[in-house]
Amino acid sequence: MLTANPLATLLNPGFTAGRNIMRNVFLDPTGREMYLNWDEVAIEAVRTLRVAIGHDLDDPRLTDLVGGLSLKSDDFRRLWGRQEIHEKTIGHKHFNNPFVGPIALEYESLTISGSQAKRCRSVAPNPAAPTN
Numbered sequence: 001m002l003t004a005n006p007l008a009t010l011l012n013p014g015f016t017a018g019r020n021i022m023r024n025v026f027l028d029p030t031g032r033e034m035y036l037n038w039d040e041v042a043i044e045a046v047r048t049l050r051v052a053i054g055h056d057l058d059d060p061r062l063t064d065l066v067g068g069l070s071l072k073s074d075d076f077r078r079l080w081g082r083q084e085i086h087e088k089t090i091g092h093k094h095f096n097n098p099f100v101g102p103i104a105l106e107y108e109s110l111t112i113s114g115s116q117a118k119r120c121r122s123v124a125p126n127p128a129a130p131t132n
Contacts, residue, residue: 003017004017009116010098011095011097011103011105012097013030013034014028014031014034018026020065021045022049022065022069022076023047023065023068023069023082025038025041025042025045026042026069026072026073026075026076027069027072027081031047033094033096034095034096034097035094035095036094036095036096036102037076037092037093037094041093042075042079042090043079043084044086044088044091046079046080047084047085047086047087047088048086048087048088050083050084050085051085051086051087051101052110056094066080072079081129088109089108089109089110090106090107090108090109091106092104092105092106092107093105093106093107093120104125105124105125106124106125107124
């Protein structure tokens, strides 16, 4: 996470600048509790990581990330082994926020020009969406 506004960080502490969302999803127990649709979020995260790395397989930070997640998370290892690639640019996430309870949000993710790995994500509430 390169940057996040205070509201995003309040929504999910994993959205704090300097944190790694993959580690948050797969290794942080509170990360798993935060997402009401965790299975869907996990699948999307792994597929999107594969898109983001592209052909840069020799990046030592990537090797460390994938290696560490593979050693510490059976779920990550299983999903990574499926070798699925898919960039999802719009969708929804269902959070279990400690301040407001269940909340459904819609998002749109845009790739920053000149960088396949950097994205800007816009998130907005969807009061009509079910929260489970």
